[in-house]
Amino acid sequence: MRSIYFLYIFLIYFCFGFFILEARELSIKQIEERKKADVERLKEREKRGNKKFSKEITLATKLIFLSMERKTPPVLSNLDPILDDEGFYGVKLAIEDNLTTGRFVGHDYKAEFHRVLLNENLKSEFQKLLNQGNKFFIVDLNEKELKTLFETFNSEEIIIFNVRSKADSLRNENCKKNLLHVPPSYSMLSDALTQYLVKKKWNKWFLVTGPDENDRKYADALKKSAKKFNIKIKKEKVWDFSADLRRTAGKEVPIFTKGEKYDVLVVADEKGEFGEYLTYRTWDPRPIVGTQGLTPKSWHRTHEQWGATQMQNRFRRESGRWMTEVDYHAWTAVRSIGEAITRTSSNDVKDVRKYLLGEKFGLGAYKGVKVSFRSWNGQMRQPILLASPRSMVSVSPQEGYIHPDSELDTLGKDQPESTCKF
Amino acid sequence: MKRFIFCLLFIFAAKTSFANLAYITNEKDNTVSVIDIKKNKVIKTVEVGQRPRGIIMSKDGKLVLICASDDDRVEVREAKTLKLKYYLPSGPDPELFILSPDDETLYIANEDDAMVTVVDMNDKMIIDDIPVGVEPEGMGLTNDGKVLVNTSETTNMAHFIDTSTLDILENVLVDARPRVAMFTPNDKEVWVSAEIGGTVKVINPSTKEVTHTIGFEIPGVNEESIQPVGVRHTNDGKYTFVALGPANRIAVIDQKSKELIKYLLVGQRVWQLAFTPDQKTLLTTNGVSNDVSIIDVEKLKVKKSVKVGRFPWGVVISPES
Numbered sequence: 001m002r003s004i005y006f007l008y009i010f011l012i013y014f015c016f017g018f019f020i021l022e023a024r025e026l027s028i029k030q031i032e033e034r035k036k037a038d039v040e041r042l043k044e045r046e047k048r049g050n051k052k053f054s055k056e057i058t059l060a061t062k063l064i065f066l067s068m069e070r071k072t073p074p075v076l077s078n079l080d081p082i083l084d085d086e087g088f089y090g091v092k093l094a095i096e097d098n099l100t101t102g103r104f105v106g107h108d109y110k111a112e113f114h115r116v117l118l119n120e121n122l123k124s125e126f127q128k129l130l131n132q133g134n135k136f137f138i139v140d141l142n143e144k145e146l147k148t149l150f151e152t153f154n155s156e157e158i159i160i161f162n163v164r165s166k167a168d169s170l171r172n173e174n175c176k177k178n179l180l181h182v183p184p185s186y187s188m189l190s191d192a193l194t195q196y197l198v199k200k201k202w203n204k205w206f207l208v209t210g211p212d213e214n215d216r217k218y219a220d221a222l223k224k225s226a227k228k229f230n231i232k233i234k235k236e237k238v239w240d241f242s243a244d245l246r247r248t249a250g251k252e253v254p255i256f257t258k259g260e261k262y263d264v265l266v267v268a269d270e271k272g273e274f275g276e277y278l279t280y281r282t283w284d285p286r287p288i289v290g291t292q293g294l295t296p297k298s299w300h301r302t303h304e305q306w307g308a309t310q311m312q313n314r315f316r317r318e319s320g321r322w323m324t325e326v327d328y329h330a331w332t333a334v335r336s337i338g339e340a341i342t343r344t345s346s347n348d349v350k351d352v353r354k355y356l357l358g359e360k361f362g363l364g365a366y367k368g369v370k371v372s373f374r375s376w377n378g379q380m381r382q383p384i385l386l387a388s389p390r391s392m393v394s395v396s397p398q399e400g401y402i403h404p405d406s407e408l409d410t411l412g413k414d415q416p417e418s419t420c421k422f
Numbered sequence: 423m424k425r426f427i428f429c430l431l432f433i434f435a436a437k438t439s440f441a442n443l444a445y446i447t448n449e450k451d452n453t454v455s456v457i458d459i460k461k462n463k464v465i466k467t468v469e470v471g472q473r474p475r476g477i478i479m480s481k482d483g484k485l486v487l488i489c490a491s492d493d494d495r496v497e498v499r500e501a502k503t504l505k506l507k508y509y510l511p512s513g514p515d516p517e518l519f520i521l522s523p524d525d526e527t528l529y530i531a532n533e534d535d536a537m538v539t540v541v542d543m544n545d546k547m548i549i550d551d552i553p554v555g556v557e558p559e560g561m562g563l564t565n566d567g568k569v570l571v572n573t574s575e576t577t578n579m580a581h582f583i584d585t586s587t588l589d590i591l592e593n594v595l596v597d598a599r600p601r602v603a604m605f606t607p608n609d610k611e612v613w614v615s616a617e618i619g620g621t622v623k624v625i626n627p628s629t630k631e632v633t634h635t636i637g638f639e640i641p642g643v644n645e646e647s648i649q650p651v652g653v654r655h656t657n658d659g660k661y662t663f664v665a666l667g668p669a670n671r672i673a674v675i676d677q678k679s680k681e682l683i684k685y686l687l688v689g690q691r692v693w694q695l696a697f698t699p700d701q702k703t704l705l706t707t708n709g710v711s712n713d714v715s716i717i718d719v720e721k722l723k724v725k726k727s728v729k730v731g732r733f734p735w736g737v738v739i740s741p742e743s
Binding site for chain 1: 534646
């Protein structure tokens with residue numbers, strides 16, 4: 001009888017224990033209760049007052065984001081939306097990031113967005129902004145437009161961050177002391193791609209260039225990289241059919257690529273007018289690299305290493321779309337200014353510039369290693385992503401390319417080759 | 423009466439039957455690998471929530487807590503069986519966390535949300551969230567649990583938080599991308615590793631001043647791949663171990679003089695570290711080579727490596743030995 005009694009106790013103990021262990025999954029009712037509790041908590045916190053740690057503002061910095069209205073290009077792909085807000089969310093997010101740091105050290109940041117309309121004059125609009133005493137500019141302009149800016153002035157009292165143009169000339173013969181470049185130059189991109197192709201021993205190229213000026217610049221950079229890394233360009237062709245290829249590519253491309261011996265088809269087609277239609281249609285089965293297929297990029301939606309997932313998530317939550325390269329450049333530019341101001345406690349253009357081009361500057365920009373600026377031409381040194389449409393293939397510089405200072409300087413023109421003179 | 427004794431024995435046995443187990447979160451596999459440290463073998467792999475990263479245990483060793491980052495919650499599992507007991511609310515994207523010394527309060531770094539979420543372990547409710555810098559990650563706590571240090575990866579700061587008021591006391595600028603904050607056993611220093619900066623800063627918690635900056639140089643390894651993350655101090659005050667990420671090495675540092683003693687070559691991209699309770703063995707998670715290195719702390723030698731799941735991230739070892 002007694003033993004049954006103990007067994008009974010044991011069973012109760014066991015069942016009770018079991019109950020504690022298993023009955024924790026929340027019911028809908030419980031979830032609702034928690035939501036209510038969340039609201040209550042929020043009210044409580046408001047009652048307690050603003051608990052945010054903040055210091056008195058001692059340094060306030062205003063940045064200008066300058067862009068141009070552009071004519072809508074013809075729709076070449078049904079997949080990618082045409083964006084007219086590139087850069088905007090990059091700046092917005094970076095300002096928020098700067099403010100978070102700023103809150104703790106008493107620094108304030110604000111950005112003004114200026115879009116020059118089609119019927120307005122870039123030069124005079126820019127002059128207006130200068131007259132207002134603005135010092136820090138993030139500019140989403142192409143090479144030609146950037147050059148117009150410098151026709152008006154060349155003051156060292158301001159600092160301009162290029163977030164769009166990849167033109168090599170701006171980093172060399174046309175460089176300016178107060179102009180910093182976040183986007184990798186064409187030659188950095190082509191070196192990054194070439195290093196990988198060398199590693200794969202895909203040494204024989206068939207180069208196809210589009211009709212645009214930028215395509216030619218991209219192709220020029222590719223040719224220089226080929227020379228630098230001892231690649232043979234077996235054939236070079238210009239694609240100058242302006243027809244929409246969506247229905248006819250199957251007939252055109254095989255003939256276009258017939259009769260050559262090569263390892264990879266390298267394409268320079270920045271707008272994507274024909275590059276996408278080369279894949280799977282070449283006479284011989286060959287991979288496509290360059291502006292399509294495997295492409296060198298500063299940012300890509302498949303990038304998820306080194307905290308990039310967090311950046312992609314934050315960006316998508318803010319904007320409702322994927323981050324583009326221009327967005328990434330804009331974010332990096334604004335964060336660079338923030339980092340320089342945080343570390344130097346000064347927003348004087350000369351101090352900021354000196355710090356940015358100095359050895360101490362290094363920014364975490366989701367690339368695995370710090371990014372910094374080349375002191376001889378204001379170009380941001382950075383790893384380059386080699387992405388295919390749905391996966392990250394590799395990141396350059398490739399292993400084995402060594403450099404006395406930074407392996408990142410194996411990409412693009414190094415100091416001895418640079419023709420930039422400030 | 424005999425049955426009564428039998429019952430007692432049964433309960434007793436159930437409570438003490440595990441020892442020397444290491445739990446490793448595999449970020450890309452959504453699993454936890456369990457290693458028997460005596461046998462140097464994976465004895466079990468258990469499926470858990472999405473993108474498991476931070477992992478800790480309650481002081482009594484009964485509970486394993488896992489940050490399921492992509493599920494936006496913390497899983498609480500029974501250490502012995504790894505059976506899910508319940509979820510804790512965590513705020514979005516929990517990455518690393520720490521329990522108060524009395525196991526009553528859980529402090530969680532929400533990487534996507536610039537917050538430290540504070541959770542009551544008894545009520546299983548969020549008590550508060552503290553706004554900190556962008557991408558908070560590292561969490562360090564004093565022995566008495568009174569001061570919490572959180573690091574924010576994009577803001578590049580160590581935030582000192584008073585746990586009684588949940589207010590920020592001070593913010594200390596450190597180098598780029600601070601990942602881990604760890605108090606020394608005597609609470610007189612807090613060491614903060616900076617992944618991109620490539621340094622470890624030693625901060626005096628009472629003055630909030632940086633007293634030392636430790637840099638690393640490894641012949642044949644380029645400077646950019648030296649990326650300090652995990653930090654662990656021995657309780658005797660002798661050594662500090664720092665995991666150097668893609669440099670594939672652990673730096674052994676003299677805790678007092680801050681001088682480098684030696685580098686230990688481990689697997690690829692080493693991030694987090696954990697001691698066995700006797701501190702004779704140290705485990706490292708090597709994300710890219712998908713293994714765990716086992717280090718003999720007395721001899722300062724790597725003994726063995728054990729294959730686990732894809733992208734091992736966090737590691738915790740049961741307190742009993």
